[in-house]
Amino acid sequence: MSDSGSSMYRQDILEHYKNPDNFGTLEPHTLAHNGENPLCGDTLEITLNLGDDGTIEAARFEGQGCAISQAATDILLGRIEEMEADEVLSMDEDQLLDVLGIDVSPLRVKCACLPLVTVQDGIEIHRGTMDPVDVTRTED
Amino acid sequence: MVPPPFLILTARLPRDPHLKYEADPSQDGPEVDDLLDAELVDAIRKDFPILDRKMREDQRLVYLDNAATSQRPTQVVEAMRRYQQESNANVHRGIHQLAEEATETYEQAHADVAAFVGAEGMECVAFTKNTTEAINLVAQGWGLTNLEPEDAILVTELEHHANLVPWQQVADRTGAELRHVALTDDGRLDRASFHDQLDEDVALLAVSQVSNVLGTVNPVEAMTEAAHDVDARVLVDAAQSVPHMPVDVGEIGCDWLTFSGHKMLGPTGIGVLAGRREALEETEPLLFGGEMIRRVTKDEAEWAEMPWCFEAGTPPMTEAVGLSQAIDYVERIGREAIHEHSRELAARCQRRLEEVGCEVYGPAPEHRSALVSFNVPGIHPHDLASIIDDDGVAIRAGHHCAMPLMDHLGVAATARASFYIYNTEEDIDVLVNGIERAEEVMSVEEDGR
Numbered sequence: 117m118s119d120s121g122s123s124m125y126r127q128d129i130l131e132h133y134k135n136p137d138n139f140g141t142l143e144p145h146t147l148a149h150n151g152e153n154p155l156c157g158d159t160l161e162i163t164l165n166l167g168d169d170g171t172i173e174a175a176r177f178e179g180q181g182c183a184i185s186q187a188a189t190d191i192l193l194g195r196i197e198e199m200e201a202d203e204v205l206s207m208d209e210d211q212l213l214d215v216l217g218i219d220v221s222p223l224r225v226k227c228a229c230l231p232l233v234t235v236q237d238g239i240e241i242h243r244g245t246m247d248p249v250d251v252t253r254t255e256d
Numbered sequence: 257m258v259p260p261p262f263l264i265l266t267a268r269l270p271r272d273p274h275l276k277y278e279a280d281p282s283q284d285g286p287e288v289d290d291l292l293d294a295e296l297v298d299a300i301r302k303d304f305p306i307l308d309r310k311m312r313e314d315q316r317l318v319y320l321d322n323a324a325t326s327q328r329p330t331q332v333v334e335a336m337r338r339y340q341q342e343s344n345a346n347v348h349r350g351i352h353q354l355a356e357e358a359t360e361t362y363e364q365a366h367a368d369v370a371a372f373v374g375a376e377g378m379e380c381v382a383f384t385k386n387t388t389e390a391i392n393l394v395a396q397g398w399g400l401t402n403l404e405p406e407d408a409i410l411v412t413e414l415e416h417h418a419n420l421v422p423w424q425q426v427a428d429r430t431g432a433e434l435r436h437v438a439l440t441d442d443g444r445l446d447r448a449s450f451h452d453q454l455d456e457d458v459a460l461l462a463v464s465q466v467s468n469v470l471g472t473v474n475p476v477e478a479m480t481e482a483a484h485d486v487d488a489r490v491l492v493d494a495a496q497s498v499p500h501m502p503v504d505v506g507e508i509g510c511d512w513l514t515f516s517g518h519k520m521l522g523p524t525g526i527g528v529l530a531g532r533r534e535a536l537e538e539t540e541p542l543l544f545g546g547e548m549i550r551r552v553t554k555d556e557a558e559w560a561e562m563p564w565c566f567e568a569g570t571p572p573m574t575e576a577v578g579l580s581q582a583i584d585y586v587e588r589i590g591r592e593a594i595h596e597h598s599r600e601l602a603a604r605c606q607r608r609l610e611e612v613g614c615e616v617y618g619p620a621p622e623h624r625s626a627l628v629s630f631n632v633p634g635i636h637p638h639d640l641a642s643i644i645d646d647d648g649v650a651i652r653a654g655h656h657c658a659m660p661l662m663d664h665l666g667v668a669a670t671a672r673a674s675f676y677i678y679n680t681e682e683d684i685d686v687l688v689n690g691i692e693r694a695e696e697v698m699s700v701e702e703d704g705r
């Protein structure tokens with residue numbers, strides 16, 4: 117039995133949704149990449165600045181969508197600042213959900229994971245280890 | 257005072273000719289021709305055990321996702337069980353008693369559907385997997401073989417992907433042009449746009465009778481007549497209309513009509529392609545193999561007669577029994593009465609939602625069938641659905657397989673409440689209370705973003 121729907125909407129999550137810390141666009145930026153969740157219509161435009169040593173110096177997003185996707189983005193971007201890009205690439209769904217600290221109901225996991233896969237694709241495309249795509253989409 | 261309505265539906269269980277069940281005339285109920293009264297709805301609810309299950313922390317289930325799939329009454333489940341356990345055999349094959357019974361039952365199901373939607377006879381009713389497959393059957397079996405680059409296919413901006421993507425494919429592969437009837441601001445088909453685009457080049461009109469997003473009831477009869485005036489063929493997607501309102505192929509005059517069993521109290525795994533004889537005769541089979549042939553040599557084959565030529569392989573026999581029983585259930589209540597009931601609920605829901613500040617999409621109640629799409633300002637429909645799920649409320653949230661329509665509305669997604677025979681006014685109360693609770697859950701000081 118999954119956890120109840122409302123328990124995802126804790127005040128701190130809603131705080132990130134309504135008053136995000138990392139909203140905006142970095143100019144200039146090292147890389148920009150977009151994410152989209154076709155099922156919900158969530159969209160993200162993420163910009164990152166990478167240091168020469170591969171650390172993430174700054175991360176910002178603009179976007180629209182459900183509270184889970186937008187709050188998850190704000191929380192994740194706050195967390196990855198100062199992290200090694202390699203570390204971010206190695207993060208998986210479980211680690212992301214740990215960072216969020218809420219029980220995301222199974223049908224909404226895609227919303228929560230959108231920022232992670234978008235950031236990861238953005239880094240890989242920037243490094244040339246992945247073929248460029250305009251936008252990262254979660255499958256529905 | 258009428259006899260206990262409970263008996264009207266539950267007492268007369270199976271109708272399978274081989275089970276030798278005779279309805280007890282003393283239990284005949286009243287003709288229901290107006291709103292479903294509360295007692296009848298109570299009786300109906302008893303036929304749907306799922307409505308008694310407890311959700312999450314003991315909440316009552318408020319099922320408002322009927323446009324996605326309806327629930328199934330005991331009668332349907334029981335008829336299918338009995339068929340499986342008492343009469344099962346493959347149809348059209350064996351020379352033994354069970355095979356004979358199974359064949360007769362299966363053919364009878366076609367006759368039941370034909371009577372239900374006013375098709376000329378059972379040869380004008382083919383079973384498919386669902387609406388989607390039925391539309392694909394026409395798209396591939398007629399569209400691909402009949403359309404040419406100078407032809408146009410006319411669809412509308414409110415189609416479900418099931419009645420759009422197959423035509424995109426046909427247009428792509430034949431070179432035919434795909435045209436779209438535009439919508440008015442209140443979500444009805446724009447008459448001028450329809451007539452502007454319906455010229456001599458149009459070889460096919462594909463339109464849904466009721467929109468699964470806006471609930472709009474489209475004037476398919478008049479549209480069919482206009483299309484026939486320019487010699488176009490007409491497919492009517494009746495997936496959302498057949499469960500609720502009287503639908504008659506002859507009266508509409510359309511060439512093909514499609515719907516699914518699972519949205520009208522029947523099982524999944526069965527859909528219907530019904531139509532006019534000449535149009536079906538022009539339609540090539542989609543699937544080839546056993547059951548659909550008359551004679552086969554090493555190099556070629558001759559098709560069986562209609563409708564069997566459309567039903568290759570072992571068909572959905574158990575599902576056909578269930579569909580037949582679902583038709584029986586719907587007919588006992590009466591489609592006029594069902595439509596009044598679900599429209600009345602949709603109208604009340606629309607009013608209540610507007611009162612609490614929701615944005616409601618689609619036309620005024622007089623042009624609307626059994627559903628309401630809406631958004632709560634500031635709350636994404638998926639967040640709303642997640643939160644009111646805690647109250648036992650099942651609504652749909654998303655693009656409802658109609659992305660072009662979402663673009664037209666200028667939203668990524670909507671919430672949708674859709675009603676059926678077992679829904680009540682209290683269901684709307686629970687929904688509205690849930691919305692108000694969601695607004696509380698989602699409220700937090702905003703400091704400008």
Ligand SMILES: Cc1ncc(COP(=O)(O)O)c(C=O)c1O
Nearest residue numbers: 386387388416418464468495516
């Ligand atoms: C208008 C309309 N057409 C077609 C379909 C497709 O039905 P199915 O998924 O049973 O093939 C639906 C179901 O959602 C619908 O609402």
